[in-house]
Amino acid sequence: xxxxxxxxxxxxxxxxxxxxxxxxxxxxxxxxxxxxxxxxxxxxxxxxxxxxxxxxxxxxxxxxxxxxxxxxxxxxxxxxxxxxxxxxxxxxxxxxxxxxxxxxxxxxxxxxxxxxxxxxxxxxxxxxxxxxxxxxxxxxxxxxxxxxxxxxxxxxxxxxxxxxxxxxxxxxxxxxxxxxxxxxxxxxxxxxxxxxxxxxxxxxxxxxxxxxxxxxxxxxxxxxxxxxxxxxxxxxxxxxxxxxxxxxxxxxxxxxxxxxxxxxxxxxxxxxxxxxxxxxxxxxxxxxxxxxx
Amino acid sequence: xxxxxxxxxxxxxxxxxxxxxxxxxxxxxxxxxxxxxxxxxxxxxxxxxxxxxxxxxxxxxxxxxxxxxxxxxxxxxxxxxxxxxxxxxxxxxxxxxxxxxxxxxxxxxxxxxxxxxxxxxxxxxxxxxxxxxxxxxxxxxxxxxxxxxxxxxxxxxxxxxxxxxxxxxxxxxxxxxxxxxxxxxxxxxxxxxxxxxxxxxxxxxxxxxxxxxxxxxxxxxxxxxxxxxxxxxxxxxxxxxxxxxxxxxxxxxxxxxxxxxxxxxxxxxxxxxxxxxxxxxxxxxxxx
Amino acid sequence: xxxxxxxxxxxxxxxxxxxxxxxxxxxxxxxxxxxxxxxxxxxxxxxxxxxxxxxxxxxxxxxxxxxxxxxxxxxxxxxxxxxxxxxxxxxxxxxxxxxxxxxxxxxxxxxxxxxxxxxxxxxxxxxxxxxxxxxxxxxxxxxxxxxxxxxxxxxxxxxxxxxxxxxxxxxxxxxxxxxxxxxxxxxxxxxxxxxxxxxxxxxxxxxxxxxxxxxxxxxxxxxxxxxxxxxxxxxxxxxxxxxxxxxxxx
Numbered sequence: 001x002x003x004x005x006x007x008x009x010x011x012x013x014x015x016x017x018x019x020x021x022x023x024x025x026x027x028x029x030x031x032x033x034x035x036x037x038x039x040x041x042x043x044x045x046x047x048x049x050x051x052x053x054x055x056x057x058x059x060x061x062x063x064x065x066x067x068x069x070x071x072x073x074x075x076x077x078x079x080x081x082x083x084x085x086x087x088x089x090x091x092x093x094x095x096x097x098x099x100x101x102x103x104x105x106x107x108x109x110x111x112x113x114x115x116x117x118x119x120x121x122x123x124x125x126x127x128x129x130x131x132x133x134x135x136x137x138x139x140x141x142x143x144x145x146x147x148x149x150x151x152x153x154x155x156x157x158x159x160x161x162x163x164x165x166x167x168x169x170x171x172x173x174x175x176x177x178x179x180x181x182x183x184x185x186x187x188x189x190x191x192x193x194x195x196x197x198x199x200x201x202x203x204x205x206x207x208x209x210x211x212x213x214x215x216x217x218x219x220x221x222x223x224x225x226x227x228x229x230x231x232x233x234x235x236x237x238x239x240x241x242x243x244x245x246x247x248x249x250x251x252x253x254x255x256x257x258x259x260x261x262x263x264x265x266x267x268x269x270x271x272x273x274x275x276x277x278x279x280x281x282x283x284x285x286x287x288x289x290x291x292x293x
Numbered sequence: 294x295x296x297x298x299x300x301x302x303x304x305x306x307x308x309x310x311x312x313x314x315x316x317x318x319x320x321x322x323x324x325x326x327x328x329x330x331x332x333x334x335x336x337x338x339x340x341x342x343x344x345x346x347x348x349x350x351x352x353x354x355x356x357x358x359x360x361x362x363x364x365x366x367x368x369x370x371x372x373x374x375x376x377x378x379x380x381x382x383x384x385x386x387x388x389x390x391x392x393x394x395x396x397x398x399x400x401x402x403x404x405x406x407x408x409x410x411x412x413x414x415x416x417x418x419x420x421x422x423x424x425x426x427x428x429x430x431x432x433x434x435x436x437x438x439x440x441x442x443x444x445x446x447x448x449x450x451x452x453x454x455x456x457x458x459x460x461x462x463x464x465x466x467x468x469x470x471x472x473x474x475x476x477x478x479x480x481x482x483x484x485x486x487x488x489x490x491x492x493x494x495x496x497x498x499x500x501x502x503x504x505x506x507x508x509x510x511x512x513x514x515x516x517x518x519x520x521x522x523x524x525x526x527x528x529x530x531x532x533x534x535x536x537x538x539x540x541x542x543x544x545x546x547x548x549x550x551x552x553x554x555x556x557x558x559x560x561x562x563x564x565x566x567x568x569x570x571x572x573x574x575x576x577x578x579x580x581x
Numbered sequence: 582x583x584x585x586x587x588x589x590x591x592x593x594x595x596x597x598x599x600x601x602x603x604x605x606x607x608x609x610x611x612x613x614x615x616x617x618x619x620x621x622x623x624x625x626x627x628x629x630x631x632x633x634x635x636x637x638x639x640x641x642x643x644x645x646x647x648x649x650x651x652x653x654x655x656x657x658x659x660x661x662x663x664x665x666x667x668x669x670x671x672x673x674x675x676x677x678x679x680x681x682x683x684x685x686x687x688x689x690x691x692x693x694x695x696x697x698x699x700x701x702x703x704x705x706x707x708x709x710x711x712x713x714x715x716x717x718x719x720x721x722x723x724x725x726x727x728x729x730x731x732x733x734x735x736x737x738x739x740x741x742x743x744x745x746x747x748x749x750x751x752x753x754x755x756x757x758x759x760x761x762x763x764x765x766x767x768x769x770x771x772x773x774x775x776x777x778x779x780x781x782x783x784x785x786x787x788x789x790x791x792x793x794x795x796x797x798x799x800x801x802x803x804x805x806x807x808x809x810x811x812x813x814x815x816x817x818x819x820x821x822x823x824x825x826x827x828x829x830x831x
Contacts, residue, residue: 011475015389021381022390025403025449028442032410035421090318097319101312106319112569113323119561120329121503122412123532124554127539128329157325164322177675181737183637185688185744186665190308195687200678218411220506221536247413247506254420254510269417273410280409300693301662 032273040270043067043263052267058231060253060261067264069271071231075148075243076217076272079227082152082239083159083216088209090156091163092198098164099171100193118161126225129154134226143240146228151243154222159212166211170204171197203290210283214276220247246272330558337555340548349518355549357556360534362520367436367512367530368501374441376494379448380483383490386449387456388478408446412506415443419511431527436512443507444497451496455489455575456482488575492568499564502557505532531557585610585748585778586631591645593626593635593802600626602802604645608795613770613779615789615810618799619830624782627799628750631780632667633660649748665692667748668741673757674733676725676740681708681717684725684736688744703743711739712769731762738769751781755788767792786826790814798822 044052047067055068098110133153138145174197182192198205228242229252237243244252250265257265348356382400390397419439429435459482467477483490513527514537521528529537531553538550586608593601601623608614616624626635633654635641647654654663665688676684685704694700704721708714713735717728725736734754741749751770755763770779771792783789789796790810797807798819806813806822817823824830 011473014475018381018385018389019396021378022385022396022400024378025382025407025445026400028445029403029406031422032414032418032442035426036414036418039421090321093315093318094322097315101315102319110319110323112565113326115569116330116561116565117322117326119499119503119565121505121532121557121561123503123505123535123539124329124333124557127535127550127554128332130539132328132332157329160322160325175675177671177673178677180634180637180671181675181677181740182687182691183634184632184664184669184671185691185740186661186663187687187691188304188308188661190311191304191691194311195691196677214409218413220411220413225539247411250413250417251506251509266417266421269414273414276409276411276414277406280406284405301659304661304691304693 036266036270036273039263040267043260043267044270046260047264047267052264053271056234058249060257060264065260067260069246069249069268071234071237072244072246072249072268073271074234074237075227075232076245076247078148078237078239078243079151079155079223079245080213080216082148083155084209084212086152086156087159087212087216088163091160091208091212092167092205094160095164095167095171096193096198098168100189100197114161114164117157118165122158122219122221125154125158126222129222129226137240141240143238144228144242146226146242147240148227148237148243149239150226151223151245154226155216155219158219158222159215162212162215163208166208167201167205170201170208173204174200203286206286207283210279210286214279217245217279218247218272218276220251224248224251333551333554333558336548337551337553337558340552341555345549345552350516351518353545355538355546357531357534357549357553359517359520360529360531360553361556362522363433363512363528364502364530364532366433366522366524367440367508368498370433370437370524371440371444371501372494372497374437375444375448375497379445379493380452380490382445382449383452383456384478384483387453388474388482404446404449407442408450410443412443412504415439415507416510419507424511430525431511431513431515432525433512433528434524436508436530437524439507439511440501440504443504444500447497447500448490448493451493452486452490455486455493458489458575459485488571492571492575495564495568495571499561502530502560502564503532504530505536508533509536583610584608585650587646587648587651588627589646589648591627591630591643591647593623593630593644594642595638596640600802601630604804606797606804606807608778608780610778611775612794613774613781613792615793615796616780616782616799617784617786617789617796617825618805619825620784622799623802624797624799625752626802628752628780628782629669631748631750632664632669634664634669636660665744666746667750668744668746670734670737670741670749670751670754672753674730674737676728676733676736678724678726680722681725681728681736682721685740685743688740692744707739707742708736710742710773711735712765713739729762731758731765734758734762735766735769738766746777748778748780751779753782753784756784763788786814798825800825 052067052069054070055066056070057066057068058071059066098107102110129150133150134145137143137147137150141149178196178200179192182196223245227245227248229244229248230242231244232241246268249268254265344354345356347358348354350356350359386397416439419435423429423435423438424431463481463485464477467481508530512530514529514533515527516529516534517526535550535553535557538546538553584607588604588606591601591604592599604627616628618624629635630643631647643655649666652658677687682704685707686700689700689703694703705714708717716732725733728736755766767788781793793810795808796810796813798805798813800821806817806819813822814826817826
């Protein structure tokens with residue numbers, strides 16, 4: 001009898017501990033939201049929300065100081081868009097390759113290569129970008145190399161594993177019967193893959209793109225080493241010219257910022273954070289829409 | 294459809310073009326990887342010498358020794374915090390929670406959110422909360438605390454998946470013999486799920502090793518002459534060491550940045566290799 | 582009536598396993614031929630060889646000749662062209678996850694028809710041939726996956742019509758359907774046979790007697806008997822045939 005009582009007690013205690021451990025994640029998210037907003041929102045209020053978001057002038061050390069992050073928002077959008085333009089077509093075609101055209105001997109090489117790409121730290125990508133991509137852009141395209149173009153190339157490479165893995169699973173999950181129906185009508189393999197199988201996987205492919213966007217827009221180190229980090233007035237933004245993004249804004253100035261300047265940088269982080277939340281929310285709604293179908 | 298035969302030629306050409314694009318992208322992806330690896334390894338490995346690995350830090354050696362020790366310290370301590378919490382959380386989700394009830398949905402949402410937060414935002418949070426509010430200052434301790442939260446989703450997902458793939462027949466066998474839920478979990482389920490949990494831990498190690506943005510403002514960029522285990526000192530990790538060297542712009546720093554990069558890549562190789570090995574072991578176990 | 586399809590000394594191997602042994606038969610034009618036999622006897626395998634769908638399976642080896650209008654379908658014909666001329670309806674309905682219109686337009690589009698009004702015409706004609714037009718004409722843009730099982734299968738038949746085939750192969754097309762849909766499809770086949778050559782694999786002997794002109798009985802990869810349907814079922818020549826149709830096995 002005593003054993004049962006003892007084991008009941010430890011059973012219940014451990015269950016509570018398991019539950020509390022699970023709650024820690026919730027606690028962590030709440031803490032992150034709380035403290036970020038606590039430091040970030042007052043600064044936005046002081047600068048003025050409209051002014052903060054829509055002013056293209058960022059000059060915390062000027063007199064009078066200006067704290068507009070519009071140029072950085074546009075910068076983040078441009079390099080992310082560039083990353084998508086470069087990374088998604090290559091990634092999607094590579095995923096199609098892995099599922100439909102790749103012999104198993106080649107798969108054993110390409111699939112681990114994709115996994116390895118996923119594990120490479122951002123600093124390596126950034127350094128590679130600085131030492132290889134920047135000179136390449138400088139010599140073959142113009143400008144001094146530190147540019148939106150270089151950032152887009154590096155980010156495009158970085159999102160490849162995300163796009164490839166998730167698109168690969170989605171394409172594999174398409175029922176064989178669709179392809180059979182297409183072959184039965186006299187379509188070639190390529191026609192079948194391109195017109196029936198891949199479109200059937202579009203919700204998974206879209207998910208991979210959105211996750212790629214999340215990755216690209218949150219990337220700091222790789223971008224800071226190739227993008228030049230000058231704050232560009234909107235009318236001067238060009239693909240071969242330098243740019244500063246929301247992320248690089250923070251890392252470039254934080255070490256010497258204080259007071260309102262420091263808080264404004266934290267607010268930049270808050271804007272980034274909110275954007276990621278919105279991205280995740282749209283992802284969930286796409287997933288649940290796909291499930292309902 | 295009598296034009297079928299001319300049209301067929303056109304279709305065959307289009308099909309061949311598509312096929313070549315597809316093959317091209319497959320090969321391109323591998324090519325990009327190989328290029329990046331060779332680029333760094335070929336310039337970096339020759340620069341690695343004993344002084345760089347084990348010497349004291351000064352402007353000549355630019356030694357990575359203290360950064361390496363700091364990185365190891367960071368890994369060990371963060372895992373000590375996150376693995377128990379993460380595995381317990383996974384146990385809760387896989388073994389004790391009921392499908393789709395309110396708390397579970399909230400917890401999963403929280404985990405997904407944590408997984409999506411960019412490292413720089415973690416860095417900012419760490420700076421605000423651990424460095425400033427809790428007063429840990431820029432230190433290894435602040436870094437450890439920040440990293441622990443960051444790797445939590447990784448540990449939780451892989452552990453949960455590992456626990457879920459333990460066949461129910463094992464659990465039924467244990468419970469059928471009169472063992473409690475708890476005993477079943479600790480004696481039967483967890484040991485069986487160990488390879489998967491280990492794979493998650495190794496993945497987390499990979500993330501810690503490569504992390505920079507979350508640590509720049511928490512554990513800082515400072516480098517001590519000799520390696521130190523002082524938790525309250527600000528010390529840089531290996532990845533940050535590389536970043537600092539790369540940003541200095543001097544030829545010697547640049548060389549040693551390559552060297553640091555080479556070390557990082559070799560570590561990533563090793564981690565990748567171990568996860569693949571473990572995944573193979575898990576696969577074989579499940580087929581028994 | 583001419584021989585639309587000639588099968589000469591065909592043997593088929595899945596790796597080591599021989600699924601078809603010494604198959605010889607001629608299929609006449611504008612008739613419905615039924616393949617019957619117990620599971621695993623080779624009837625579906627032979628069917629899928631007629632439009633080279635077996636090419637998609639690894640490790641399949643075929644010897645012998647199969648001729649469509651006296652042209653060797655393996656040596657002298659491109660598979661894509663063959664499959665336009667020899668259409669197939671599968672056991673489980675498999676409409677594409679697209680609109681009803683797009684499902685039927687897929688075939689003609691693939692084979693080069695781009696003109697919108699021509700496509701509209703073909704879609705309507707195909708759906709009418711499958712006795713479906715009135716049912717779906719007001720929801721052509723809706724997803725095909727929203728149709729019932731029977732409707733989906735008739736859509737697949739309409740889809741098969743869309744490329745103007747000469748032969749239609751059906752692999753147990755009604756086995757997953759309710760009796761009313763089954764009846765609709767059987768009536769359809771009887772009505773269209775004057776314009777097509779139809780081969781149907783079926784587990785349902787009553788179905789074979791209802792609609793087919795000729796029946797082939799398969800066992801262990803061989804054709805045991807091939808005759809006019811009426812004769813095969815009333816006076817089977819082979820003992821095994823008699824045992825099968827009287828239900829003693831299979």
